[in-house]
Amino acid sequence: MNIKxxxxxxxxxxxxxxxxxEIGLIRPARAENGYRAFRExxxxxxxxxxxxRGLGFTIEDCRALLALYEDQARASADVKxxxxxxxxxxEAKLQELQAMKRxxxxxxxxxxxxxxxxxPILTGLSDSCCA
Amino acid sequence: MNIKxxxxxxxxxxxxxxxxxEIGLIRPARAENGYRAFRExxxxxxxxxxxxRGLGFTIEDCRALLALYEDQARASADVKxxxxxxxxxxEAKLQELQAMKRxxxxxxxxxxxxxxxxxPILTGLSDSCCA
DNA sequence: TCTAGGGGTTCCAGTCATGGGAAGGTCAAG
DNA sequence: CTTGACCTTCCCATGACTGGAACCCCTAGA
Structure with missing residues (x-):
């Protein structure tokens, strides 16, 4: 499979x-012409x-999750x-956004x-009213 | 006033x-020794x-808000x-985070x-279950 | 056989809003 | 006179990409 x-x-x-x-999350093989040759x-x-990533995990989280995924001897406690x-x-981010929204x-x-x-928006920003 | x-x-x-x-949001004066001399x-x-910024506005929003703040002839509709x-x-970000959280x-x-x-976390990530 | 197109490759630079740290100038106190 | 707390500019790093330039490869059609 090619990259597309x-x-x-x-x-x-x-x-x-x-x-x-580049950051080592995957290591696809290479074809003779230099193209990446992806396997299933x-x-x-x-x-x-x-x-x-869609659930918001960072790249480093993904790296750790992948390692756990591939480790047959993992403890589910580590994943959890x-x-x-x-x-x-x-949840912290949600709190923050909800406060902003309010x-x-x-x-x-x-x-x-x-x-x-x-x-009132400008005066609100101007005076110290918004915690 | 000095910067501290x-x-x-x-x-x-x-x-x-x-x-x-540096990005032109403020233009403090300079003292003779080169120190920034801030006014009230x-x-x-x-x-x-x-x-x-605390309400999540971007820097460019802040620039626009400051301009409106200083424009005595502004229309509050523009601020709003x-x-x-x-x-x-x-709200969009809240929706997204809430979906992630769920x-x-x-x-x-x-x-x-x-x-x-x-x-189940790993199998959930592995299979296409999470929209 | 040439050419056009749609792949692929690397490398460099930019994003956003800072933060860290180096190298050096200034100032008030002891 | 020295110490230490300031101040200055400059450059590099962050996270997770994204855009673009310059170039290579491969297939199909005229």
Missing amino acids: EVADRAGLPAKTIRYYE TDLHKLAFIGRA ALAEAHLTRI TLSGLVAACAGDGRPDC | EVADRAGLPAKTIRYYE TDLHKLAFIGRA ALAEAHLTRI TLSGLVAACAGDGRPDC
Whole structure:
């Protein structure tokens, strides 16, 4: 398989796949003409990485998850720990975004949004009101 | 005021303040010794930017907001439009994170997290289950 | 046989909003 | 006079790509 086919089937840009090789996430073989020669296992790994990235795992998380995936003697506790740590990060980010949303929608609701210059959004940003 | 005092009072790292000057968000005067000489208005602007950043506005948003803030003839509609666009981005990000959280907590809940290798998290990432 | 096109390859630079650290100038206190 | 806390500029690194240039390879059609 050439890179384009893998890209289409894994749902990742070819550029991203080259990058993943560069940082050692995958090691596709090479054909005689220098083209990358992907096997099914490479495709499988890339799809795995793609899904992990889709769940917000970092590249380093993906590296660790792949290593666990390939380690037949893994303990599921190790995987779970990784996932729970990530879940905690997601929840923190959610809290942060929800706080932003609350503050910002309060300001937006207070703003007339007409042709006049008076604007609670700007005064809100100007005074120290937003924790 | 030197940069350290402004940094402390605005709640921003000195490095960040230098960067804001570099990209033209602020233009502090200079003392004879080459030190930046901040005025109250600079501090005020920096605090404004800091709060806007805290609400997740990009630097370019901040530039636009500052321009509106300083434009006495602005229309509050322009400010509101900026804020609403940002609110939409926040909501999209919230949706995305919530979807991640749902999928991931489902996987985590299904995982025993013991010493055995069987792990629904890994099989979940391996099969195409996670939209 | 030539040529066009659609692959592929490497390498370099840019993104966003900083952060880290080096090398050196300035200033107030002891 | 020295110490230590400031200040300055400059360059490099982050994460996870993305874009583009310059070049090679392969197949199909005129």
